[in-house]
Amino acid sequence: MAPEFVKVGKHNIDAKEYLAPGHTFCTGCGEALAIRLVCKALGENTIIGMATGCDEVCTSPLPVTSWRLPWLHTLFENAAAEVSGMEAGLKAMMRKGKAPQRDIKFVAMAGDGGTSDIGLQSLSGALERGHDFLYVCWDNEAYMNTGIQRSSATPYGASTTTAPAGKLSMGQQTQKKNMVEICVAHEIPYAATACPSYPFDLMNKIKKAVEIKGPAYVHIFVPCPTGWRTPSNQTIEIGKLAVETGVFPLYEVENGRYRLNVDPPKLKPVEQYLKPQGRFRHLSPGEIAEIQERVTEGYAKLKEKVACFPAA
Ligand SMILES: Cc1ncc(C[n+]2csc(CCOP(=O)(O)OP(=O)(O)O)c2C)c(N)n1
Ligand code: SF4
Ligand SMILES: [Mg+2]
Structure with a gap:
C-alpha cells in the first residue's frame, strides 16, 4: 500500500506512526522522538535489528510491543553483525529465487554504549565488509x-553514577569518543550527525x-531529561543549544567530503548549553573555560575539513 503523507511546510512526512503509543520512555525523552522521526523517514520495507538500551527496553516490554515495523532484539555487542547477516542472507535468498525481489532497508540501532563501547567491534566489521545497511546511534551520552x-x-x-562529581572528582575525566570520525575512517559512503531538535x-x-x-x-544526539537532569519540556531547546554552541555540530560526510548543515554566524557561549543541565551544575568557571576552548578548537577543525574537502 502506498504511504499517505502529511504536508508540513514544504515537507511531505509519512502520516503513519511506526512507533505505537503505550511505550515506556520517560516524558520528554529525546530518544523516543528521534526513533519516531527515523521510522517515519524509513517507512515500510524496513527491517530493524536493535541492541539493548532504552530504545529496546521501553518499546518491547513483552508480551506487548510498540513496533509496527519488522524488528529484532539482539545482544548489546552485535547489532551491526546481526543486521549484516540479515542483509547478506536475504539478498542471497532473493538471488536464488527463494524470497520475493524487494528493495529492503536494513537498519541497525543502538545507544552510545552499544555503539561506541560494546558494539564497536561488530560495527567496524560490518562497515569494513561493505554491507548495504544503515547504522543509527542514539547518543544520550x-x-x-x-x-x-x-x-x-x-x-x-x-556527572554520572560511575563518574560522580564531588570533592575528589569533577565527573567524567575523559573526552567524548568521536564516532562519526571513526566511521569516516572506514571510508564508508555516508556518515552524518543529527538531532531531533532539527527534525x-x-x-x-x-x-x-x-x-x-x-x-x-547516522549519529543522533538525543537529550535525556532523566540522565542530564533537565526539565522534560526543555529537550528541544537543549538539542538546539548543543548545535548553536558548537558542542554538537550538524554535518554530513559523503565519500569523505564534508558539509555543515547548520553553521551559525557566531557560536553561543558553551555555558548557555551547560548551565541548564544538572549533570554539569558543579563545574567551576575554569572547567567551563576549558570545555569552551576545546569546543572552539573542535569546531574550527571541522570547518577546516569543510573548506578543504567540501561536499558537492
Ligand atoms: C554485554 C552486556 N552488558 C551489559 C548489559 C546491561 N545493559 C543493558 S542496557 C544497558 C545500557 C545501554 O546503554 P546505551 O547503549 O547507551 O543505551 P541507552 O540505554 O542509554 O539508550 C546495559 C549496560 C547487557 N545487556 N549486555
Ligand atoms: S532514561 Fe533518558 S533515554 Fe532513557 S527513556 Fe528516560 S529520558 Fe529517554
Ligand atoms: Mg546511552
Whole structure:
C-alpha cells in the first residue's frame, strides 16, 4: 500500500506512526522522538535489528510491543553483525529465487554504549565488509537504561553514577569518543550527525543514508531529561543549544567530503548549553573555560575539513 503523507511546510512526512503509543520512555525523552522521526523517514520495507538500551527496553516490554515495523532484539555487542547477516542472507535468498525481489532497508540501532563501547567491534566489521545497511546511534551520552553509568561518549565534566562529581572528582575525566570520525575512517559512503531538535534535517539524512548503496552511519544526539537532569519540556531547546554552541555540530560526510548543515554566524557561549543541565551544575568557571576552548578548537577543525574537502 502506498504511504499517505502529511504536508508540513514544504515537507511531505509519512502520516503513519511506526512507533505505537503505550511505550515506556520517560516524558520528554529525546530518544523516543528521534526513533519516531527515523521510522517515519524509513517507512515500510524496513527491517530493524536493535541492541539493548532504552530504545529496546521501553518499546518491547513483552508480551506487548510498540513496533509496527519488522524488528529484532539482539545482544548489546552485535547489532551491526546481526543486521549484516540479515542483509547478506536475504539478498542471497532473493538471488536464488527463494524470497520475493524487494528493495529492503536494513537498519541497525543502538545507544552510545552499544555503539561506541560494546558494539564497536561488530560495527567496524560490518562497515569494513561493505554491507548495504544503515547504522543509527542514539547518543544520550551514558548507559541510561541501567542507571546513568558513564560511557566513552559521556562528555568531559559530566556527572554520572560511575563518574560522580564531588570533592575528589569533577565527573567524567575523559573526552567524548568521536564516532562519526571513526566511521569516516572506514571510508564508508555516508556518515552524518543529527538531532531531533532539527527534525527535517534528521529525516532527510535518514532518507539519504538508506538510498546510498553501501554502509551508512547516522549519529543522533538525543537529550535525556532523566540522565542530564533537565526539565522534560526543555529537550528541544537543549538539542538546539548543543548545535548553536558548537558542542554538537550538524554535518554530513559523503565519500569523505564534508558539509555543515547548520553553521551559525557566531557560536553561543558553551555555558548557555551547560548551565541548564544538572549533570554539569558543579563545574567551576575554569572547567567551563576549558570545555569552551576545546569546543572552539573542535569546531574550527571541522570547518577546516569543510573548506578543504567540501561536499558537492
Ligand atoms: C554485554 C552486556 N552488558 C551489559 C548489559 C546491561 N545493559 C543493558 S542496557 C544497558 C545500557 C545501554 O546503554 P546505551 O547503549 O547507551 O543505551 P541507552 O540505554 O542509554 O539508550 C546495559 C549496560 C547487557 N545487556 N549486555
Ligand atoms: S532514561 Fe533518558 S533515554 Fe532513557 S527513556 Fe528516560 S529520558 Fe529517554
Ligand atoms: Mg546511552
